[in-house]
Amino acid sequence: MTANTVITTSITTRPIALLTDFGLTDPYVGQLRATLNRLAPGSALLDISHQVEPFGTAQASFFLAASAPHFPPGTVFMCVVDPGVGSARRILGARLGDQPDAQTFLAPDSGLLGLMLDTPGLPKAHIFDLSDAAARYASSATFHGRDIFAPLAARLADNEPLEAMGPELVAASIVSRPWAAPERVEGGVLAHVLHVDRFGNCVLSVRDGNVFPAPVTGLSQGPRERVRIRQVRAYADLAPGEVGLLIGSQGFLEIAANMASAAHQLTLRSGDPVRLLFNEA
DSSP, rough: OTTTOOOOOOSOOOOEEEESSSSSSSSSHHHHHHHOOOHHHSEEEEEESSSSOOTTTTHHHHHHHHHGSSTTTTTTEEOOOTTTSSOOOOOOEEESSSTOOOOOOEEEEETTHHHHTTTTTTTOOEEEEEHHHHTSSOOSSSSHHHIIIHHHHHHHTTOOOOTTSOEEGGGGSSSSGGGGOOOEEETEEEEEEEEEOOOOEEEEEEEOOOOSSSSSOOEEEEEEEEEEEEEEEGGGOBBOOOOEEOOOTTSSSEEEEEOOOOHHHOOOOTOOOOEEEEEOO
């Protein structure tokens, strides 16, 4: 070996990250992981969550967008929150950029990939329709996670390129959802609750870096409901039980209360619309 020899390395087996709404009571996660161990025995299996609310596409989309930056390069993300399981909905594969160690995402065409694909600063995403590749597998009509997504994920973990698995799509052709981005409305911004965590903090569809024309001073859940609110840096900047607005650790705006549940106080749930007001008029 000379001093000028260039050593190149490639990913031989990619880790697979799992995001589902299967829960941990039934045998579904166990069967999924067993199938992946059989089909991709060299892949590390990493869990984002299996406790997404049933059919909770918005929550799953948030979990994915917030979590993907913390996973290793080359990770294959297998996202099975699939209200349309067994239907003619498409199965998508997406790759961020063209690097050999680019992260790859597998999900139903339900809007689940929306927040992740719209993350500022990411490389251009290449999106592919894997429906024909999926149709080659014999499967039940109700458990495509085990019968279809797992074999596709194993192929991606073995470095099969998305280009060989299906045609590339125009990004604008995939399903988008109204909860995926805030909307300017008169006097404020209309956002949606993506997730309520175990502390009662309500994560909104507003990212860190969104610039408002004026400080947020209130919120509204209906035409006559207005709550005074102030933006703070940390939970402790609020009085005990006081509701406020801050940027959380996941990079999204949160409605939170100091040592109390903002969701309980405001009767908020995942999916609810919330109007952030720039004044209290």
